[in-house]
Amino acid sequence: MSAERGVLYRKWLDRMMLGMTTLCALIAIAVLLLILGYIAIRGASVLNWNLLTQLPKPIGETGGGIGNAIAGTLILIGLACLVGLPVGIFSGIYLAEFGHGRFGSTLRFLTDVLTGVPSIVIGIFAYTLLVLPMRRFSALAGGFALGVIMIPVVTRTTEEMMKLVPSTLREAALALGAPEWRAILGVVVRSAGTGIATGVMLAIARIAGETAPLLFTALGSRFWPRAIDEPAPALTLQIFNYATGPYEEWHRLAWAGTFVLVALILIINISVRWLTRNPYRTGH
Amino acid sequence: MKEPKDLTYGPGAPDMRAGVFSNIGDRIFRGVTLVFGAMIMTLVILMVAEMTRNSTLSFRQFGLGFLSHSEWDPVHERFGAWPFIYGTVVSSLLSLILAVPLSLGTAIFLAELARGKLSVAVAFLVELLAAIPSVTYGLWGIFVLAPFLRQYAEPALAAAFGFLPMFRGTPHGIDMLAGGLILAIMVTPIISAVTRDVLMAVPRTQREAALALGATRWEATKVALSYAKSGILGAVILGLGRALGETMAVTMVIGNRPQVSGSLFDPSYTMASVISNEFTEATSDLYRSALIEIGLLLFLVTIVVQSVARLLVWRVGRRLKEAKA
Amino acid sequence: MMSQFRKMDSQVPKVTSVKIETQQFNFYYGGHQALFDINLHIPEKRVTAFIGPSGCGKSTLLRSFNRMNDTIHGTRMAGRIWMDGLDICRPDLDVVSLRRRVGMVFQKSNPFMRSIFDNVAYGLKVNRLTRSRAELAERIEESLRQAALWEEVKDRLHTSALALSGGQQQRLCIARALAIKPEVVLMDEPASALDPMATQKIEELIAKLREQYTIVIVTHNMQQAARVSDYTAFLWIGGLIEFGPTNKIFTRPDQSMTEDYITGRFG
Numbered sequence: 001m002s003a004e005r006g007v008l009y010r011k012w013l014d015r016m017m018l019g020m021t022t023l024c025a026l027i028a029i030a031v032l033l034l035i036l037g038y039i040a041i042r043g044a045s046v047l048n049w050n051l052l053t054q055l056p057k058p059i060g061e062t063g064g065g066i067g068n069a070i071a072g073t074l075i076l077i078g079l080a081c082l083v084g085l086p087v088g089i090f091s092g093i094y095l096a097e098f099g100h101g102r103f104g105s106t107l108r109f110l111t112d113v114l115t116g117v118p119s120i121v122i123g124i125f126a127y128t129l130l131v132l133p134m135r136r137f138s139a140l141a142g143g144f145a146l147g148v149i150m151i152p153v154v155t156r157t158t159e160e161m162m163k164l165v166p167s168t169l170r171e172a173a174l175a176l177g178a179p180e181w182r183a184i185l186g187v188v189v190r191s192a193g194t195g196i197a198t199g200v201m202l203a204i205a206r207i208a209g210e211t212a213p214l215l216f217t218a219l220g221s222r223f224w225p226r227a228i229d230e231p232a233p234a235l236t237l238q239i240f241n242y243a244t245g246p247y248e249e250w251h252r253l254a255w256a257g258t259f260v261l262v263a264l265i266l267i268i269n270i271s272v273r274w275l276t277r278n279p280y281r282t283g284h
Numbered sequence: 285m286k287e288p289k290d291l292t293y294g295p296g297a298p299d300m301r302a303g304v305f306s307n308i309g310d311r312i313f314r315g316v317t318l319v320f321g322a323m324i325m326t327l328v329i330l331m332v333a334e335m336t337r338n339s340t341l342s343f344r345q346f347g348l349g350f351l352s353h354s355e356w357d358p359v360h361e362r363f364g365a366w367p368f369i370y371g372t373v374v375s376s377l378l379s380l381i382l383a384v385p386l387s388l389g390t391a392i393f394l395a396e397l398a399r400g401k402l403s404v405a406v407a408f409l410v411e412l413l414a415a416i417p418s419v420t421y422g423l424w425g426i427f428v429l430a431p432f433l434r435q436y437a438e439p440a441l442a443a444a445f446g447f448l449p450m451f452r453g454t455p456h457g458i459d460m461l462a463g464g465l466i467l468a469i470m471v472t473p474i475i476s477a478v479t480r481d482v483l484m485a486v487p488r489t490q491r492e493a494a495l496a497l498g499a500t501r502w503e504a505t506k507v508a509l510s511y512a513k514s515g516i517l518g519a520v521i522l523g524l525g526r527a528l529g530e531t532m533a534v535t536m537v538i539g540n541r542p543q544v545s546g547s548l549f550d551p552s553y554t555m556a557s558v559i560s561n562e563f564t565e566a567t568s569d570l571y572r573s574a575l576i577e578i579g580l581l582l583f584l585v586t587i588v589v590q591s592v593a594r595l596l597v598w599r600v601g602r603r604l605k606e607a608k609a
Numbered sequence: 610m611m612s613q614f615r616k617m618d619s620q621v622p623k624v625t626s627v628k629i630e631t632q633q634f635n636f637y638y639g640g641h642q643a644l645f646d647i648n649l650h651i652p653e654k655r656v657t658a659f660i661g662p663s664g665c666g667k668s669t670l671l672r673s674f675n676r677m678n679d680t681i682h683g684t685r686m687a688g689r690i691w692m693d694g695l696d697i698c699r700p701d702l703d704v705v706s707l708r709r710r711v712g713m714v715f716q717k718s719n720p721f722m723r724s725i726f727d728n729v730a731y732g733l734k735v736n737r738l739t740r741s742r743a744e745l746a747e748r749i750e751e752s753l754r755q756a757a758l759w760e761e762v763k764d765r766l767h768t769s770a771l772a773l774s775g776g777q778q779q780r781l782c783i784a785r786a787l788a789i790k791p792e793v794v795l796m797d798e799p800a801s802a803l804d805p806m807a808t809q810k811i812e813e814l815i816a817k818l819r820e821q822y823t824i825v826i827v828t829h830n831m832q833q834a835a836r837v838s839d840y841t842a843f844l845w846i847g848g849l850i851e852f853g854p855t856n857k858i859f860t861r862p863d864q865s866m867t868e869d870y871i872t873g874r875f876g
Contacts, residue, residue: 024393028390031413032412091320091321094314098318106325112594116589117586120559121529125335128576151327254423255423258420261419273408
């Protein structure tokens with residue numbers, strides 16, 4: 001008797017708990033849609049060509065745009081790539097090809113540590129290393145901070161993608177008399193190229209959205225970016241300033257800026273997903 | 285053994301011994317990659333060194349009392365980090381309380397319940413939450429979440445649970461609760477993605493063994509969960525590491541008032557927020573040094589937390605590999 | 610089709626009754642058909658072995674007897690499997706209570722990451738089959754004795770099951786399956802991952818258990834089938850080629866294909 005009731009209870013619990021997990025997944029997706037929905041509605045309604053191309057207007061005037069901030073973000077990304085890509089890709093190659101020893105595992109561990117360092121701390125680091133000696137905030141310092149954030153992402157993707165390349169390919173090149181370095185660069189890295197490129201794209205998407213490391217490096221500015229040793233505007237800095245400011249007009253610009261930023265990041269993420277999709281993979 | 289005298293090398297046989305300059309390309313290449321690898325190492329060491337050097341002023345002045353004093357007075361240059369430590373710890377723990385059940389539920393749904401394309405699609409959408417920039421969460425928090433909390437959620441909580449000190453006080457909307465909620469949303473994709481991977485690595489024979497003994501699907505899932513528990517703990521700690529260091533979104537919604545309050549409806553301040561708000565205003569060396577010391581503290585704590593988390597996740601992975609071998 | 614049935618019935622001795630009967634049973638993995646029109650009678654309290662080359666569907670058929678294939682995405686079945694007159698293929702079947710009656714031992718031992726005691730207790734606990742701690746301990750001792758493991762583990766019941774040797778782990782899994790007193794025990798190549806000594810222990814165990822349980826064992830090892838089973842079914846690419854008493858299958862099979870396989874001419 002009681003065993004029968006026990007079975008009924010267990011089945012009820014089974015349905016109930018598995019139903020709860022479905023609910024959890026639905027909540028997570030609902031939150032995403034809620035956030036994206038707000039950005040789409042509030043952002044798209046104010047978006048226009050002038051907004052994307054003009055400088056901000058002085059306080060009190062309506063209109064004006066975030067053109068300088070978009071340009072600044074692109075420049076900062078470019079500077080970050082100059083720092084992040086060579087270090088990231090070459091140390092990724094080192095880890096994949098020569099990183100079997102103790103130095104390799106230490107390096108791997110430190111790369112993981114770097115992934116977890118809060119971006120604000122990277123900002124302080126760039127400040128002490130570049131801003132203090134140069135005695136000025138600069139695009140250079142901002143780009144450097146973002147570059148440091150890129151490094152671990154690019155390193156680990158490069159390593160993992162190179163390890164996926166079948167060793168027969170490398171051996172084929174070596175058997176044809178190619179020196180090792182040419183086999184690695186010409187065959188292994190090239191075969192892993194798409195994978196590495198998607199890793200780089202994701203790293204760019206990540207740093208495009210960073211604010212904290214720019215606060216006291218690039219600083220932000222109301223003008224078009226001019227030189228790399230001067231303060232530079234950035235989309236995220238502008239959003240932060242506008243969002244926390246008191247004016248309705250600023251809030252409008254903050255939503256517009258976020259719309260542009262999130263659109264850029266989502267496009268990168270979705271296209272990477274689409275490019276790397278595997279029709280034979282079904283999740284299990 | 286006697287050398288056969290009648291065997292001679294042909295006149296055209298090449299000398300195949302390695303000389304000083306052979307394989308020079310390989311050695312250069314290896315050296316170049318090594319140099320870049322060493323750069324990462326230098327960066328991390330430099331980071332610790334620079335931050336230590338720049339925070340010595342504050343450390344000399346306040347010593348260990350820096351951690352326990354709650355006065356933060358830039359005018360008289362008296363600095364204690366306790367309110368920020370408190371705010372960071374409480375907001376992170378609050379976010380875990382909210383995010384862990386949600387993330388585990390989502391991960392179980394993805395690994396045990398949903399199949400095929402549905403699972404892949406839902407997993408992608410949840411991971412997109414991690415791609416949204418911090419400043420966007422902050423903006424959304426200020427203009428959507430905070431008004432909602434102030435007008436509806438917090439008065440309702442106060443009415444229902446007002447007998448608890450944590451739900452007492454004026455509903456601000458911009459407060460500890462908002463900070464915890466925003467952080468919860470931000471760590472959910474990390475915890476659920478790692479948990480899902482750990483669960484999917486549990487051998488299916490574990491679940492089948494339970495099912496074959498008459499367990500329900502939920503009971504078999506519990507077996508998988510207990511098999512993966514240290515990895516799941518690792519996932520949660522990874523989320524904690526992210527929450528501790530998160531800056532912009534929290535800065536924008538937590539209220540930025542250095543106080544230690546038991547109520548979730550009161551504004552608070554975190555270590556990352558105080559750095560982001562006051563660093564450019566820190567005119568004196570001591571002020572800046574105190575802020576850098578907070579940064580160093582944050583750095584060390586997150587390193588420890590991350591290392592523990594990675595060790596746990598990595599150990600589960602290794603054990604599963606051994607079990608499969 | 611009916612004539613085939615009758616022929617098989619005549620091979621089953623009258624003293625035993627049929628425990629499981631499959632009727633025109635077909636099984637599909639997505640678009641791939643794995644089993645074709647299987648008609649088979651499994652006698653009660655006897656050992657029945659499924660033999661055949663790998664991929665012939667013997668494991669799939671075995672896993673249909675406790676609906677374990679339900680856990681694999683995209684599988685489908687058609688036809689009937691009767692167990693004591695109940696169709697266990699019907700979609701509204703309570704698979705949980707079916708699996709309580711049908712125990713299973715897997716190819717690779719799969720103890721839970723718990724103590725030896727808790728492994729055996731698992732089925733008893735989830736199904737709430739014992740009323741007291743004392744009764745639980747009693748059932749666990751009984752099961753471990755049945756699985757010939759008691760003497761080896763009685764002093765370390767509360768240590769991790771993963772510390773046992775491979776053969777001990779597999780006997781623990783057998784004890785775990787026996788603890789809930791199933792009527793049928795399915796064994797999916799239970800000794801394939803074990804060394805000869807451990808294999809011998811498992812085989813002795815099967816011989817001992819055949820008095821109390823209906824045992825169905827899948828094996829790729831023909832000598833093992835000949836040693837442990839009373840009846841043998843030979844499957845080949847998803848079809849049942851021949852079924853009968855083991856000594857007949859191994860000495861004078863009706864089908865030349867069976868004979869070729871038994872004598873090692875293919876497979």
